[in-house]
Amino acid sequence: MCEFCTKHGEGKKWYENISNYTLEVFHQVNSEQNFKSYLANFYHSLSVDIRKAYTWKKRLPHIYRLLAYPIVTKHSKKTHFGQIVPLEDIENILTHFSSVVRLPCICRKVTTGQNKRYCFGIGMDLTPIFQDLPDFSDFDRLSIDEAKEYIRHLDKEGQTHSVWTFNTPFIAALCNCDRDCMAYRVQMKMELGKVMWKGEYVANIDSSQCNGCRECMKRCYFGAITYDRSNIKCSVKLLNCYGCGICRAVCKNNALSLSDRSAVPLAAHDW
Ligand code: SF4
Ligand code: SF4
């Protein structure tokens, strides 16, 4: 289990500890006013502040890596970080609630200019806050069955799922993302800091079932699948795998599965 499970999991995976979604924990780490100001500034922070940081990093890459990268990572862990969670764990989380709120995806607004609703507000009812914020006010409410069906559809489409804190350990969002996600870009492309943790699992390919079609390789955003021409098979690069599980949906031979990260020595301590 990761450091967040150790600190906030009470013996479970931290995102399965349902107290982390409650009003009580919200009040331990947040005030309504601060939360509102944070969200009100979110679009600006994703579009302007990140661009500025990236410009700085390009100018002074070594200094950035040495000084700014650890600060960004530390700040993210304290305030707003995500962890990749596979579909089955998302479905388990959802069973604890009676409904969720589907919200506009701010990242895609920044990266593609499109208004799409891929984000879910989960846990305590934050709609009185969202309705006062122009970037978040276009929400709708889904029953848990509707949410599960929608997220299964997104999984097939190739969206990775993740949970996000708003002042750790309070969890308020469940995201469904692709390469247009700003967190993905900040971490994987711009390398500005670590804002998204690997999941509690890693993928495994049963080579006896694999025909080397490479569909999983095209699906993986994290460069975690490699192809071996000599035996016409794919395999998983464990240290690149985020355990999102979305590669499974494209494998017609059911060759892909997830294993507990902690049971795979090479990946067990790699987050
Ligand atoms: S984390 Fe994903 S779903 Fe959430 S706002 Fe960003 S791209 Fe959208
Ligand atoms: S999609 Fe399945 S069969 Fe195709 S390369 Fe990947 S693991 Fe092998």
Ligand code: SF4
């Ligand atoms: S190989 Fe790992 S990171 Fe890539 S899609 Fe599969 S589970 Fe996700």
